[in-house]
């Protein structure tokens with residue numbers, strides 16, 4: 238026992254020093270945020286993060302501790318990014334759905350300290366950002382199994398006042414939830430959204446559970462919590478379990494290991510004058526005349542400037558039958574880094590009928606950042 242007490246006294250002493258150092262680091266981070274607000278530089282700077290990790294892990298003398306310190310630094314920088322986003326975002330992020338929905342989870346991971354504003358529809362999220370009620374909007378854009386969320390792309394097309402300032406991939410992990418005291422053996426019925434049930438079908442079948450389709454996963458969790466029956470469970474996320482006071486009975490029951498939803502973050506800030514960093518993404522919306530070879534000319538121009546095209550999508554133009562607009566996502570090459578998108582836009586004016594910069598942003602994956610998510 239004495240050993241435990243001694244060790245804890247040492248931890249307390251170290252924590253006291255670290256609290257002071259944490260405040261010092263975060264005050265410097267706030268200054269970085271202020272400078273980024275002025276220059277328009279993005280919050281996430283992967284090159285700087287790599288340098289911070291390399292420089293500091295080299296200082297660790299105990300080799301066995303290096304990977305842990307690496308992880309510790311990554312977490313510290315995730316917290317620092319979250320704080321910067323909150324400072325820059327003045328704290329309101331809008332999403333569509335109820336609390337605990339995947340868009341809410343994504344929004345909380347991107348803006349963990351912001352006020353979360355629930356909206357009824359995707360159009361309402363655009364409206365909230367457009368009118369300044371929210372600084373940011375978080376919207377699903379693509380799912381690795383279900384495909385594009387075309388309605389969100391159409392809303393982006395219809396809102397030239399807004400731009401995309403971030404793209405985040407959220408790996409979807411479905412857990413089986415029950416009320417406190419419920420057990421896997423005592424469960425009879427499982428409720429959830431159709432897609433969550435079908436992704437978890439082999440697991441649910443193997444346990445002989447009866448399934449019931451619900452409007453969405455978060456609402457299913459709320460229903461189970463309010464019902465208070467240990468025989469009824471829900472398929473939803475662990476975050477949703479915490480929101481509704483449920484416990485996780487089985488983790489990761491969705492069979493499809495590669496189920497990721499891509500979210501876009503929208504804002505009113507324009508990106509035309511922001512210097513683009515190497516590896517950053519540039520999204521454009523354009524239309525071309527209905528003539529042979531026009532699209533090829535645009536693609537050729539983009540390629541000749543050294544931009545790698547990561548994605549291209551086409552959608553019917555609103556109110557014009559059988560004509561289309563295009564969305565492209567490009568990766569900024571080293572030779573174009575440090576400049577704004579003006580030259581690219583200028584060069585595309587000739588082959589395009591219309592061209593618009595949708596945004597300049599980093600493409601990040603939202604890992605399960607323990608301590609940051611809740």
Ligand SMILES: C=C(O[C@@H]1C=C(C(=O)O)C=C[C@H]1O)C(=O)O
Pocket residue numbers: 266269280281282283285286289313314315317318321
């Ligand atoms: C603080 C900064 O912003 C972010 C956070 C970092 C950190 O906390 O050290 C490093 C790089 C950026 O992703 C910065 O750009 O220096």
